[in-house]
Amino acid sequence: MSSITLTNVWKSYGEVHVVQDFSCQFHDQEFVTLLGPSGCGKTTLLRLIAGFEKPSSGMIAIGKRTVSGPEDFLAPEERGIGMVFQSYAVWPHMNVADNVGYPLKIRHVPARERKERVQEILAAMGLAGLGKRMPHELSGGQQQRVSLGRALASSPQVLLLDEPLSNLDAKLRESMRFEIKEMQKRFGITVVYVTHDQTEAMAMSDRVIVLKDGCIQQVDSPSRLYLEPANAFVADFVGKVTFLPAWAEKGQIAFSEGHNLAYTGTKQGRVRVAIRPENIRLRTDGGILPGILAHTQYLGDVNDCRVAVKDATGNDIQVRVLLPGKTFGHFHQGASVWLDFEDFLVFDANESTDLGKA
Amino acid sequence: MPHGIFHPLSHGFHAKPESAARIWPFDLKTLLIAGIVAFLLLFTVFPMLYLIYRTFIGEQGFTWEAFTRIYTYPLNWEALSNTLITASLAMIFGVLIAFPLAWLVGRTNLYGRTFFRTLFVMTYMVPPYVGAMAWLRLLNPRVGTLNLWLMDVLGLAQPPFNIYSIGGLVWVLTTFYYPYAFITISRAMENMDPSLEEAARISGASPLKTVMTVTLPIMLPSIVAAALLVFISAASCYGIPSIIGAPGQIDTVTTRIIDYVYVGSAEGLSDATSLAVSLMFLANLVLFASTFLGNTNQYTTVSGKSTRPNMVDLGRMRLPLTLLVIIFALVVVVLPFVTVALTSVTQNLGKPLGLDNVTGRFWKILVTRQGIADTASNSLIAASVAATAGMIVACAMAWLLTRTQARGRRIPDLLITLGSGTPSVVIALGLIMTMSGRFGINIYNTLTIMIIAYMVKYQLMGMRTVVSAMSQIHPSLEEAAEISGASWIRRFWDVTLPLIAPSVVAGWFLIFMPSFYELTMSTLLYSANTKTIGYELYTYQTYHSQQTASAIATGILLLVIVVNALLHKLTKGRFSI
Incomplete structure (x- = not known):
């Protein structure tokens, strides 16, 4: 079980409330997108789930385990989740295979098993045969796949994606949309996806959470969001x-x-x-x-x-x-x-x- | 740059010789480059080549004679080995201090991190000989304040430290050159995409593991460059070994060179030259290595949105680590500065400082003695002229490097880097050998030769500051002014200058400050009428009165603090070194 439950989560910097009283449950194997204009708090929410930020108040649980709460706080490395960064964050000093295999190495997976798993991931990412390449020898799209492969390597139950497609060109972005959705179904993971691009949100999500100024505007399926927007903001932002x-x-x-x-x-x-x-x-x-x-x-x-x-x-x-x-x-x-x-x-x-x- | 749009400046190089208006920018660029190159060839390259010539060309052509003779003296071998040992150790300790410090200050929730950053960057601007003076007072084997205090507290029969030793030299070199590494490494860390580290954390790595497997390896080229910078600065340093080494009879290459020059005979100059050539080769080798490392750009990554770097929560270690950094700052920054300040008001250095032993006498000397006022005025003039001339060249170079495709624009850049990487003693010696009438130019014994020496040595920092500011201004801003009809002078005046002005001022001070308190080159180049404040301080320290020297040093420290505050305001602490 890898649902994600956020209960009354606040994140404030002084008087500025970036996330306000956010409560929502993301179901197991669900693809949820946080959608909103820049500054709406969507990336902060993702970083709260990842553990890079501590909530000012409220609780976050992954499955049955509380990861952020008044008493407990698990560091990012203890949460067992995968994450894809906007800048890809592919380590320039490691080759493709080492990048993808890093989470396994940290978990002390034996070398042979690790190698097999890396090959499997590379094949799934369409990177077969590129294991020995260095990141600077790859195109942006390939680096993106390395980043995705690395996030999936340790078979996490939860995958976080932070505007992963915004640095790609329009054509590649469209094809990656299908690939990401495909991966999610294939690996059966819960995905939280952050974007300001409503077409991306519509194309992949089971549910979309529209945010504005740190507040939830609507949580719904893409079609209901489009056909029955909860308010004028949603109507205007989506479509x-x-x-x-x-x-x-x-x-x-x-x-x-x-x-x-x-x-x-x-x-x-x-x-x-x-x-x-x-x-x-x-x-x-x-x-x-x-x-x-x-x-x-x-x-x-x-x-x-x-x-x-x-x-x-x-x-x-x-x-x-x-x-x-x-x-x-x-x-x-x-x-x-x-x-x-x-x-x-x-x-x-x-x-x-x-x-x-x- | 769009083709097809008439663009006299950037396309001047390809301009057809139809109208004079299209031709002259081409001439301006060539003229600028030629002028700067001529200056650098004359005052940087020629003196260096002449030193090599003097060393290796004898009456019968090429010879190793001068070189072998110099190294038949065990004293010179010892000086060379002392230089290599102390510089290597200062390099190792400097990096071992600088990397963790840069990480704590740049990437964690250490208490007071911005304050510490400013403090450690500031020490970079302090003249190293001030450190030597302070530690001399603190760790003198007989009367060192710290030694006496430690003997008292720990009940020791013997003073625990002796500053007049290789260890003492390494200690002072390290505490005054680690800021070079700190600044270089901090800058690289700031430029590193924080998600690279976050990706490691989310992959399951602890903060420490992240540092070891991601931060450290990615930073490696910068760390090596920082290490080489510390090594060559320590090896070229004269101020510290001249104050600490001389009483302890520990010679380094720089002190030997200056001793040989002071012998004054032709043979002395020859020996100085041969030693200087060794130091020059060492320095240029290091310079080449670090330039080569700096050019490996395979580590450049796509940058994402500008997220604040995620601050590593030090948790329970937050307070202990902050205390450790405080102790370090107290020992390395506060203690020496306070010592120098207190020395300047101590009546009798043999007695402990108490109310009965306080005097304002030396500060009175500082403000009343004509000799000090004269030397300060010499330094002020020389440093101001060097900084102003240096910034004019810097602005021209920034324009040539970032806005034009002019052929040969990299040559002055290369030569300026070469000059800056050359040890001060070598620059000064080269100028003495070539500019005292032997080749038709005699500027020896004038302020001009000092100004030129300062420019050769310190030009680079000023230039880099302006170049980096200029390269951050997108050419489209100037093109927008151009398309609005502004001439190139108007464009520069209305758009470019206001945007780079803070960096120009910062660059000016980066040349002015080290020139003002310069010691090494001044020691070789001064004459009766052109003594500088740095040399005056050195004379007081060594021969007359440590207190007066300390008063001068305290004055310089105050100036450093003021200038540093100004620089910080102007550049947000991001000036180049």
Whole structure:
């Protein structure tokens, strides 16, 4: 059993609370991602689990063993976990095999057994035959695999990954996403993954924890996060969204005089309507809101449009609309169009979507 | 740098000879390099080559005669062996002290770590002879304060230490040159990605195991470079062996060279030259080795986000280790400085310091005696001029090295490094032999020759400080000014200079300070009118009054503290050595 349980964990530096009252259980063999803008406390949380930081208060347990608590504190080396660092942290003075075999050497695994295990890991990482190479002879992607291999070498039950893909180029990043997920299933380990990249989080996770200013915003599966964001911040951070101010009454939402939307929800008064760009249709023969097509950009697979609409007070708001790429040319810049909403979310008007430093 | 954009400075080298405006930056660069190289060839390379020539070329061509003659004297063999033994031991002890200290201060939750860091870095700026003076007072076999105190406390019949010994020399050399290793190793440790150590911890290694299997091996090139720096500094040192060795009749190569020069005869100069050439070869060999080590960049790693290094929790060892570092600081830094300060107010050195034995007489001498004021003024002028000229060269070199592709821009860099790696006695002797009229230049007995000597020896630190500041300024900042229409002078004045100004000031002081209290070269180059404060102090210490010497030394110490505080503010403690 290698669940991870955090109970009322706080981490403060003086008056600054980096992690606030964090409680959550990561299940055995679950892939959990900590997602949030920089400064949201996600890396600190990971370092708290690793034992590089001590919580100001609260408890952390791995399986049934308390690793950080008021009385107990296990040093990182006593926690039996694997970790992949953003900078890879592959030791430049050891060759690939020595890097991967280091955790086994520390645990006094006999040389022959160690060698076999290292070969096994290298093969699994696609590094077979590179054991004698020095790190500076490897590409960034290969160093990344060495780092992952080393983290898995001693068969840990828990693997922590700290933005492991951020130093790789876009193509490699995509293929590594599959590989990491594959490794997790194959080795049956609990993974805690830190990233600010929502596509990475969506692609790999069983559950995603969205953080802001050290506070949990939502804990959910990627699809629920996307379809049913708990608040405007999550809606904005996960996926693309345009917010339109509106007024909610029973049965309908009014954007401005005469432009209404049927509404079955319970919110009343001033609201903000969040609409994802793929849930909007552009029409010429009428719809919910009229607007002017301000920009249209051909991106190959999609036609990325901005439509300027007016809110109740007459201010211009640019609504993002994603259409299939082949529609490019159907609408011209400056054309009058109508927006039709297939799906939307409603939030209270005073809810912040401020992404801070992100 | 984008091609296709008109870029007179960086592309000046390839500029077509169409307009004068495109040609002249090319000339400026070449002129600058030629000027600096000419200066260095004349005052660094030529004197060194002449020393070699004098040693090996006799009337019938190449000969080992001068070299073999010098080593037929057992005294010189002994001096050589003393130099090698003391420098090697100082190197070993220096690194053994510096590495754990750098680790404790840089990587653990030791109490007061930033304070200790500042303290240990500061000792690097203190003239070594101050240490020699202090330890002479403390560990004199008959009247040493510490010796007497230890005899009293431990009930010993004999004084436990004798400063006039190889051991005494090693002790003072170690305590005054370990900061070189401390600074070098600390800097390397700061530049090391902390996740390399964290990866070891998470792999199951204890803090100690992490140090042994990861930190130490990764730091090895820096540690070796630090060791070589300590070795060559100790081997080239004259201030310490001249004060401690002379009464104990322990000669080193440097003291022998200066003794030979003081003999004054042609033969004396020849013998000095031959010895100097041995020391020069040793130094340049070491310099070459450490440059070679510094260039192995296979240990460069991808740097991640700038996480604060994880501070190793010392746990129960936190207090004991802090106490150990406090004791070390008290013995190695506080005790000698306090001793020198107290000596300066002691009436009678033969009696213990008490209220009846306190005097302000020597401080009065310090401020009233014309000789001291004159020498201080000489030093102030020479050091200021050397620092100012040095920084002009440094700025030009920084520009050439970091902003241009000019051919030959590495040559001055190499020659400046060579000069700085050459022992002071060798530089001074070379200048005496070549600049006293033999080759049409006679600047012997002038302040100019001192200024040149200081520049040759201390230029490097100033240059490195500016170069590293300049290389941290991305060229795009200047390109942005260029694209906004600023001429190169405007660009330098509006963008570059404000950004490197703190480093230029820091570099100035890094040349000024050692030049101001310089002893070795001044001893060889001074004349009746160009005595320096360092030499004046040495004269008082050796011949007249230790108290007056101590008063001067205390004054220098106070200056060091002020300058150091300034440097710390300017560079956040990251100046280069």
